[in-house]
Amino acid sequence: MAEVWITGIGLVTALGCDRETTWSRLVRGESGVAPLRLFDTTGYRTHLAAQVDDSCLALPGFATASLRHASRTSRLGIAAAAEALADAGLTAEPAVHRPWAVVFGGGSAGLFEAESFLQRRLSRGPRTRALNEFLEVPQDASTDRVAEVFSLTGPRLTVTTACSSSTVAVGLAAEMVADGQVEVALAGGADGLCRLTFAGFNSLRAVDGEPAKPFDRRRKGLNLGEGAAVLVLEDACRAQARGARPYARVLGYGITADAFHMTQPDPSGAAWERTIRAALADAAVTPEEVDYINAHGTATEQNDPAEVAAYLRVFGERLALIPVSSVKGALGHCLCGAGGVEAAITALAVARGVVPPTAGFAEPDPACPVDPVPGVGRPWPIGVALSSSFAFGGNSAALVLGAVP
C-alpha cells in the first residue's frame, strides 16, 4: 500500500474565493454567514446563509465554451480544482488527457438552476421551454464537468451520502491511490445553495435565524452554506520524486451506518463511536495519538451532544485535552461539500500547526464538554487529526490525517 500525500488544496467558501483568504479569515475568527442574496427568502425562518461571493464563480482563464451551461455548483468545483492543481504544481492542460481519478461528493449539483425550470413547469405546464437549466441536475454532473474541463480520464466516482459525501470521497480516493489504481486523484466536492435544501431544513426546524453557535448552550440550529474543496491526493513516492510539498498524509478513514433514523442521531454516541474507531483502526493510530478533532458540529440541538458523546466514548477524559472545533459557524453547513471543506481545513491545520476556532461559540454547554477553540485560531502542534462527518440516513464517515515527518 502506497503512502498518500495531500499535495494541493483548493478552497472556495463564503470566506473567500481561494484557500489562503479562507484560511486567514477563518483563523481570525471571522464568519461568512450573512443575509442570503441568491434568492428571495421571504417566508423562511432564517434569512442567513454562508453564500459564496459571485466574483468567485467568474473563472477567468477558462474558455467560455468549456463553461457553457455550467451550474453554480460546477463553477465552485472548477475553481477549487484549478487552485488545487496549481497549488500541487500539476498542470492540467485541456489538450492533454491525464489518467487521474476524480472522486467527489455530489449533492445539489445543478438543482438551483433546475428549480427555475420546475417552478415554471409547475405553473405553465409542459410547453415550458428549458433545456440548459436541467443539464446538470444529475448529482455527478459537477464531477463530470471538472473531469471534462481538466481532461481527466481516470475513474470517476460521485459519492452521495448527504453530509458525509465528500469525506467518503476523500477516503475512497486515497484508497485508490494507495492501491496503485491511480497515481493522482482529485478528491473533495462542491455543493451550492438552492431552494430545496433551504426549504427542507427550514421545514425540519433545523435552522437558526441567527448565526449558528456550534457546541454553545444557546445553539438553535445550523446555517446553510455553499462551497467547494478539492484536495490533490498523490502517491508519496511520485510526489517526493517531483519535489512536491505535502500538507499532510491521509492515514485512513472509516465509514459505517447508524441504522437508527433518517434524520436523528443515536443520542448515545454509540453509532458514531464505531465510525471513529473504524477510522482510527484503518489509520493504525490509537486514540491517544489524536491531537485535534475537526468536528461535524452542525449546531443543531441533537447533533452536537451526540457527537460529543461519541468522542467521550472513544477518547474518555483525554477529550478535555484535545481541541474540537467546528468550522460550520464560519462557513455554514456546505452539505455534500462540507466534508471536503473540512478535510482541507484539517490538512491546513496539520501543516501549519494552528487549529481553527469555532465561530459563534461563546457559552459552554454542559452537554457538550469540549474545548471548541473559541475566538481565534490557536497555535497547536498536530501529529494526527480526525475529521468527522455525520449525515442524513446515518451515513457516517471519519478521516484521519497525519503530519508528514
Next chain:
Amino acid sequence: MSGDLLIRSLGTVTAAGTGVPALMEALSQPAWQPQLGLERPDAPPLPVAACLGFSPQPYLPPLVARRLDRPARLLAVAAKEALRAARETLPWPRDQVGVTAGTGNAGTEALVEVLKAVFLASPEEAPPMHFPSTVANAPASQLAILEKLGGPNLTFAEKQAGGLRALVEAGRLLTHRRAAAVLACGVDEAQWLNAEAYHRLRFTRRSPSGRGPFLGEGAAVLLLAPAGNLPALARLAGWGAAALPVPTHLYPTSGEALARAAAQALQSAGVAAADLDLVISVHSGSRPLAQLEVEALGVVLAGHRPAAVAVTDRLGEGAFASAVRALVAVLALGGAPIAWPAPAHLAALGFPSLTSRPRTALVTAVAGGGSAVAAVLTAP
C-alpha cells in the same frame, strides 16, 4: 485482486415483476416486452418501463412501507429477497453488513413534492416528511435502518453506470475488509420529471412504439460475501473503470474509455479475452451507445466472438439497469435459460446468442458524461 468475492444471493424488482423468478420467466420468453407508459401532469404519458402493479405487500408491513418512498420500497423488497435467500439468520454480524447503491433518480419525487409546496404555496408549507427522502442515499439508508445493517453504506451517482459502480465498490469494501458482506444495489423510480428531462433531451424514444431507448424502473441486489456457508452463485473476479471528458449529458464519442475499463477488468480477473464466454451488452436502443460498444469490444476482444445478451433494451435504461445486467450475468453463469437474442449490432458482427452455460461474463456500463465501468464475473 481478491479471488473470493463471491455473490451469494440475488433479489430484484423490474418491469418483469417482483422477484428473480419473475425476471427469469421473462428471460425465458424470446418475445417478452414490457408495457410502457408513465403518467405525467398536463401531458401525454411517456414511454417508461415501470414496475406496474408493484406492491410492497406482503414483503413489508404496511406501517413500514408507509414511511418509505417508492425507490426505498423497491430496494427494500429486492433486498428482502436477497436476504431471504441468504437465510433468516445472517451468518455475519449485522454491523458488518454494508450496502452500496447506485441510483440515477432516487429522491426526485420527494424533491418535486417539497418544491411544489414552496413554489405553489409557501416555504412554510414544505412537507418535512418528504425532505429526508430527497437525498439520493435515502433508499440505501432506509434499507440499513430497516434491516439494521451497520456496515458501510454508500450511494453512488454515475448515471447509467451507477448500479455497476455499486457492485465494484462493494468489491473494494470487501477487499479492504471494511465489511464482511455487502448488498450491492441499483435502484431507480419511474418519475415524470426525470422522464420528461430525458424526453426533452431526445435521449429516449418519442412514443411507446417508436425506436430508441426508454427509461426503466426497478431495483437489483447482489449479496457479496467472501466467507460464509452459503453457496456461491458467481464470483466478482475483476473490474476496471475509465472515462473520457465529454459533456455530462452526452455519451463519449468513442469506445476508448469502455475498452480501457473492460481491458482492466479482464486483466484484474486474470481472464484472457479469448476465454470470455458471455458479454452482457450495454445496448439500450441508443445508436451512439451501440457504436461505441462495437468499437470497444473490437479493441478488447479482437476476433473473439463470445455470446451476447442485451436486457436493458427491454427492461429500460437507468442506474438500476447496470445492476440488473450484472444480476442477469449471475443467472446466466448459473445456467438459467436466457432466450433474449444478441443485440442486432453485435449479431451483425458474429456475436451469437447465448445457447450454453457460460463460465465467464463481461458486464459493462457507460454513463452520460463519459464514465465507463466494467466487471468480470465468473462461475464459482
